[in-house]
Amino acid sequence: MDESLLDFAREISTEAGKILSAGFRSKETVISYKSRTDLLTNVDKSSEEFLVGRISAAFPDHTIIAEEGSRKDAPGDYIWYIDPLDGTNNFAHGIPVFSISIGVYSRKTRNIVAGVVYNPYLNEMFTAVRGKGSCLNGERIRVSTLGYIGICLIATGFPYLSENMETNNSREFSRFLPRIQGIRRLGSAAIDLCYVACGRFDGYWEGGLKPWDMAAGSLVVEEAGGAVTRYHGEPFDPLHPEIVASNGLIHKQMIGILSL
Ligand code: IPD
Ligand code: CA
Ligand code: CA
Numbered sequence: 001m002d003e004s005l006l007d008f009a010r011e012i013s014t015e016a017g018k019i020l021s022a023g024f025r026s027k028e029t030v031i032s033y034k035s036r037t038d039l040l041t042n043v044d045k046s047s048e049e050f051l052v053g054r055i056s057a058a059f060p061d062h063t064i065i066a067e068e069g070s071r072k073d074a075p076g077d078y079i080w081y082i083d084p085l086d087g088t089n090n091f092a093h094g095i096p097v098f099s100i101s102i103g104v105y106s107r108k109t110r111n112i113v114a115g116v117v118y119n120p121y122l123n124e125m126f127t128a129v130r131g132k133g134s135c136l137n138g139e140r141i142r143v144s145t146l147g148y149i150g151i152c153l154i155a156t157g158f159p160y161l162s163e164n165m166e167t168n169n170s171r172e173f174s175r176f177l178p179r180i181q182g183i184r185r186l187g188s189a190a191i192d193l194c195y196v197a198c199g200r201f202d203g204y205w206e207g208g209l210k211p212w213d214m215a216a217g218s219l220v221v222e223e224a225g226g227a228v229t230r231y232h233g234e235p236f237d238p239l240h241p242e243i244v245a246s247n248g249l250i251h252k253q254m255i256g257i258l259s260l
Helices: 002-022 044-058 087-090 169-177 188-197 212-222 249-259
Strands: 031-033 039-041 063-066 078-086 099-107 111-119 124-129 133-137 152-157 182-184 203-206 227-229 244-245
Touching: 002 044, 002 078, 002 099, 002 111, 002 124, 002 182, 039 044, 044 063, 044 078, 044 099, 063 212, 078 169, 078 188, 078 203, 078 212, 099 169, 099 188, 111 188, 111 212, 124 188, 124 212, 133 212, 152 169, 152 227, 169 182, 182 212, 188 203, 188 212, 188 244, 203 249, 212 244, 227 249, 244 249
Parallel strands: 063 078, 152 182, 152 203
Antiparallel strands: 031 039, 078 099, 099 111, 111 124, 124 133, 203 244, 227 244
């Protein structure tokens, strides 16, 4: 079942990717503001409408929760967490780092069972099924093998509500910076996680996230042999806003820095 869900998610992500590609750097794309710092485009909405329509038609007894407000509750085993455009800020600025992120959660097993993250600009499709490994465009991927955080490339992100210095990640950022080799802020949490999964990054942390940002990517990391927890090592929960993902070897070191 999980594999057929993945096939379906892969198919609709490819289609939604065409919607994103058509709107990218296009004069037709309209930008609006959810708040001063949180952008929205008509493309986020078209992508969501398309994805939600396809999933609810194919699986009427599944629950669907999507970022731009679509919500359909149903009694079946599965919950679809959808980010129709992760990296809206990049998208609106013409920066080609954005993705579609679709994670499927099972109420029965209480975890994510299938996930797809697709960057249509680079044509990179990251996929995972629980127990079956992770792939990039169909080829198996693995996390990196570095064991000392001092030589690691680490990614993070900052919440849109950035005015509060206690909660805007600046404290964590300044603790990591002197202790690692380099730091990146790509602007798509789903892509950050997949880059950990394929070894481009060695680790990633971020707070203030939503389930649609993390659901798919967390499974892609786990199935690529990495570790995914909350900031203090508690088991990952897509409904909890904090995530630390790593190659596993530096996980304790990352948690140590977050606990300083
Ligand atoms: C955002 C991106 C970003 C992260 C933000 C998210 P959006 O999602 O994933 O990397 O730092 O916290 O909200 O708004 O582009 O879908
Ligand atoms: Ca997002
Ligand atoms: Ca989004």
